[in-house]
Amino acid sequence: MKESGQENAILGKIISTNDTPNTNECFFVVLGDVKKGQYILIKDEKDVYIAIVNELFSANKYFERPETVMDYEKVIDITSHFPTNEWNYIIANCRIFGTITEELKLERAFSPPKPGAKVVKISEQILKSFLGFVDDGLNIGNLNNHNLEVKIDLSRLLQKHLAILAMSGAGKSYLMSVIIEELINRKKENGRIGIVLIDVHGEYKFFKHSYPTQTEIIEGEKFRIPLKKLSSHLLNEWIEGITVPQMREFDNILNELKNTAKKELKPFSLNDLEVKINELEAKSQKKEIKNLYQIIKNLKALKLFAFSEKPNLKEIVKPGKLTIFDLSKLTNDRAKQIIVHYLSTTLFKLRKKERIPPFVIVIEEAHNFAKEKAHKYNAIPKAAIETIAREGRKFGASLILISQRPVKLSTTALSQCNTHIIMRISNPFDQRHIEESAEGVDNYVINSLPNLHVGEAIIVGEATNFPVMFKVRRRHVENKKNELSLKELAIKYEQEIDKFNKDVEAFI
Ligand SMILES: Nc1ncnc2c1ncn2[C@@H]1O[C@H](COP(=O)(O)OP(=O)(O)OP(=O)(O)O)[C@@H](O)[C@H]1O
Numbered sequence: 372m373k374e375s376g377q378e379n380a381i382l383g384k385i386i387s388t389n390d391t392p393n394t395n396e397c398f399f400v401v402l403g404d405v406k407k408g409q410y411i412l413i414k415d416e417k418d419v420y421i422a423i424v425n426e427l428f429s430a431n432k433y434f435e436r437p438e439t440v441m442d443y444e445k446v447i448d449i450t451s452h453f454p455t456n457e458w459n460y461i462i463a464n465c466r467i468f469g470t471i472t473e474e475l476k477l478e479r480a481f482s483p484p485k486p487g488a489k490v491v492k493i494s495e496q497i498l499k500s501f502l503g504f505v506d507d508g509l510n511i512g513n514l515n516n517h518n519l520e521v522k523i524d525l526s527r528l529l530q531k532h533l534a535i536l537a538m539s540g541a542g543k544s545y546l547m548s549v550i551i552e553e554l555i556n557r558k559k560e561n562g563r564i565g566i567v568l569i570d571v572h573g574e575y576k577f578f579k580h581s582y583p584t585q586t587e588i589i590e591g592e593k594f595r596i597p598l599k600k601l602s603s604h605l606l607n608e609w610i611e612g613i614t615v616p617q618m619r620e621f622d623n624i625l626n627e628l629k630n631t632a633k634k635e636l637k638p639f640s641l642n643d644l645e646v647k648i649n650e651l652e653a654k655s656q657k658k659e660i661k662n663l664y665q666i667i668k669n670l671k672a673l674k675l676f677a678f679s680e681k682p683n684l685k686e687i688v689k690p691g692k693l694t695i696f697d698l699s700k701l702t703n704d705r706a707k708q709i710i711v712h713y714l715s716t717t718l719f720k721l722r723k724k725e726r727i728p729p730f731v732i733v734i735e736e737a738h739n740f741a742k743e744k745a746h747k748y749n750a751i752p753k754a755a756i757e758t759i760a761r762e763g764r765k766f767g768a769s770l771i772l773i774s775q776r777p778v779k780l781s782t783t784a785l786s787q788c789n790t791h792i793i794m795r796i797s798n799p800f801d802q803r804h805i806e807e808s809a810e811g812v813d814n815y816v817i818n819s820l821p822n823l824h825v826g827e828a829i830i831v832g833e834a835t836n837f838p839v840m841f842k843v844r845r846r847h848v849e850n851k852k853n854e855l856s857l858k859e860l861a862i863k864y865e866q867e868i869d870k871f872n873k874d875v876e877a878f879i
């Protein structure tokens with residue numbers, strides 16, 4: 372393995388302790404600049420080992436025995452009378468991943484490094500290959516303690532779905548916007564996919580200013596499901612309480628309306644459906660039919676239906692294009708759930724027929740749409756999301772689930788996400804849930820979670836060869852609106868009211 376002089380600079384020497392070095396763990400005396408979390412190489416005459424610094428311990432023989440320190444300190448200050456600084460040293464504890472061959476292949480270590488083996492810097496090339504970063508990958512951040520961009524292969528990151536999990540304010544949406552930037556700016560020859568984003572808080576709209584041609588915003592209140600797609604089966608998915616005889620009657624009336632519309636080339640509306648059902652109820656003696664009218668009224672109140680689909684879902688997914696469904700102004704929770712249900716089922720069907728390009732659907736606040744323990748009508752899109760989670764990878768339909776409450780998120784969906792990016796989490800229930808549902812999440816990862824800062828993350832699973840801790844990169848464009856603090860929001864609110872009052876006074 373050829374390395375530059377700098378990479379051969381000695382960082383430390385392996386020491387022998389009671390049960391180390393072994394094939395998994397070793398300690399070394401630090402002789403250079405070494406940081407916790409840094410990757411290093413250990414070289415003895417036979418092998419080159421790759422390892423990570425788990426922890427650093429500071430030691431000094433002047434301060435080893437408490438009673439001696441106590442006795443001395445009663446009369447003098449030890450540090451000013453003895454050359455204590457010269458006896459400071461640092462010991463590093465390392466986890467050994469294995470040995471690497473000349474071809475940069477990682478192999479399991481079958482024998483431990485020798486005490487006295489030298490510890491040296493790892494080159495960028497070895498580290499990239501070891502962690503599985505690629506040059507045409509998505510650049511989502513920088514590796515802690517190394518000057519290396521975390522560039523993840525598109526398929527490895529998304530094909531088998533991604534979950535971004537962390538407590539509120541840890542930086543999930545920021546990271547998501549970095550991923551979107553990478554997907555939008557991707558070159559055609561590297562493979563571009565369509566991005567469909569369920570934006571619950573309207574916090575991604577700023578993309579339209581920075582990437583006007585690649586971004587489309589669809590306001591939730593303008594979204595319309597075509598009446599021709601309506602069926603008793605869908606009605607049963609969306610609204611509780613419909614009985615089998617009611618379903619039968621509903622389909623009869625709907626078919627009648629559809630046939631008339633076809634014959635007369637005239638669209639029908641939900642009002643027509645309502646009138647028909649009303650008529651049926653008036654003349655029918657059957658008890659079961661009685662509530663159908665109310666169900667249709669509930670459906671109408673959602674304001675989600677029209678003769679044709681809006682927008683036309685076949686048109687909205689394009690390679691390298693971001694389509695934001697802004698649900699922030701919708702107050703009706705059921706309407707939001709139905710939109711996500713309709714979108715996930717329809718887009719997946721269209722993708723299976725190859726009518727739209729490969730795409731990823733990003734679901735913010737995923738625990739509200741795919742709730743683990745919920746009544747069916749409080750988690751309307753759950754089954755559809757789970758279907759994409761199970762089958763999407765075969766068809767190029769990927770999922771990104773973002774959640775601050777992993778405990779509440781469907782375990783089926785979560786366990787199908789083969790990559791997890793986890794940021795700060797302090798709740799032990801959420802930590803345990805992640806440990807159980809994600810492969811590769813070990814104690815080391817779990818213990819790191821409460822100490823992560825905003826914008827720091829660990830990526831675990833399919834996307835990289837080993838769990839990697841990194842800092843999310845800065846976004847190229849800034850979302851000015853998102854950056855207002857509570858104080859600024861409060862001031863802005865009152866200023867707007869003052870301005871309004873002044874305008875009214877001036878008008879009067
Ligand atoms: N990598 C980063 N660099 C700079 N600022 C960041 C970074 N990550 C997050 N922030 C800032 O921290 C704040 C919270 O981030 P963000 O909105 O992404 O959190 P979140 O995890 O999505 O929270 P919530 O669960 O409430 O939606 C924002 O003001 C954001 O701009």
Ligand SMILES: [Mg+2]
Pocket residue numbers: 543544545
């Ligand atoms: Mg967020």
